[in-house]
Amino acid sequence: MTSTVIQNVIRCVPRITWSTLRQCSSSSRHAREENSSHKTTHFGYETVSEDEKAERGDIVFRFIQHVNQSVGGSTVADDTTQHSSHIHPYDITVCDISENMLKVGQQRAEAQGYQGIHWVCGDAQDLPFEDDLFDCYTIVFGIRNVVDVEQALSEAYRVLKPGGRFMCLEFSQVKNSSLRWVYDQYSFNVIPPLGQVIAGDWKSYQYLVESIRRFPDQESFKEMIEAAGFRCVKYENLTFGVVAIHSGFKI
Template sequence: MTEPPPAPATVPFGFADVPPEEKTARVKDVFMRVARRYDLMNDLMSAGLHRAWKDRFVELVRPRPGEAILDLAGGTGDIAFRLARAGARVTVADINPEMLAVGEARARARGIAGLDWVEANAEALPFADGAFAAVTVAFGIRNVTHVDRALAEAHRVLGWGGRFFCLEFSTTEWPGFARLYDLYSMQVVPRIGAAVARDAEAYRYLVESIRRFPRMEDFAAMIEAAGFRRVAVTPILGGAVAIHRGWKV
């Protein structure tokens, strides 16, 4: 595996380009503001479809009883709870303490014990080499400042034969649907954010961040560049959502 390239002078933050340290601070601020209504907003924005996408995602991960899995950017626990139901030992890592607090409260309310909650930056994980059998990340990788570094860290903390799975918004390849999706996300989602979360700007950023994220084939190439093999992608809604995966072999 080659070393990641030097950090660029600017990185995308929505449609803007900002210094890397500024993006990290801005993203942290966005999720601090929306943490308490994040899951409600997911239901409203996707008409509840995000639940089926996450179910399918975890089915593909195939968590096994007793294996150690790291869920990156998993603060509110949606993926971790599903993994834990299969008997996996789950560590939830998130850079945002507000999101982690929401996840821990949800776990207590549901009587889900045994999860480890760790405040950590995906680009510099505080875990030993080869500590996990699987690394998952759902709707979080596009908010990382240096995606290549996060992929390299995911590769490092996986044991030999370990698997990486990523669920993320992408670019749909269905022409008619693409136009409708674009109008909905750019015009309607910020209004829902204003009405429900009292924060249109945060949701405008989240929509813009999808537009700036690499297309499916480009992100697959980034996963390969991080050292993963047998990289594959499963598109949903023509690629509006995509499940990428790769193995450390």
């Protein structure tokens, strides 16, 4: 890789904050305990045990792979070395309110040979970062768990540089009434019983389903992002709106 390419990438993505990292560990209960001062009726729904079970993992790692591939660099942990990560033309900060979550993520990153990641314990509603620092802020299945969503959006805006991009992946609402009926049947009648059978935990799965229904729909969330100051806000539905990606720029 030439230095020019690296420079380009550095200019594009020198600093990225990851408000939460998919960690897929058994520590969700710890997280709830640690975060008890922030608990509301829905805060405990962060126990997305289906994520834990699926072990799909690590959006931050996928992002790093994407950056590496985009600049023609090596993918991390290639077949020959397993711990290559020769080049990491990124500067990523992973921030989560739970130390346990961070620990698991850190261990996984080390095991897979990822470097150049900063691990910071902090609250999305009061980020421990200075203003205008990051080029990109992304939050995945996290903002639904935050008590004050407006405050988290305002913090995202504050820490982004002018021109920086906010990106959020979150469960959303299925608009088509027939599909929604099917989805509701599955959500309320299948997910909690499955949670009971697989994890011995009906309640968390029931809460998960309910918290998803309570979260603002696509248009309302878009308006909240705009109210935080972001411009060019748009969203893309995935799987008929089961999840949506919202994005906006600090201009």
